[in-house]
Amino acid sequence: MELALPITCLTVPFFSTTQEVIQNMETILCMGLVIGSLWLSIHLAGKRQKRGKALYKAYQTAIATGTKAQAMSCGQAFYKFSRNGNLTLNDELSIKKDISSMP
Secondary structure (H helix, E strand, C coil): CCCCCCHHHHHCCCCCCHHHHHHHHHHHHHHHHHHHHHHHHHHHHHHHHHHHHHHHHHHHHHHHHCCHHHHHHHHHHHHHHHCCCCCCHHHHHHHHHHHHCCC
């Protein structure tokens, strides 16, 4: 069974003017840029979270099995990463407390 379409349906263009074509292309381009920016933000945030987890794990391992110097170094790296490069007095005190409880 064939489905016959009237000839007039085939002759009507999807976009009626060149201006509409340009506007739709601009819209598609803007949507692509927005979606790409969102994807990049999410991707970079995921990488940062993985790095933070790895630093925390290294710090905890150093406290459990390493030397005090290694624990201090790993602790400073972890807290600097957590604070975007700035180590606070409270961070130093936390590291010192953790090191004092080492076996």
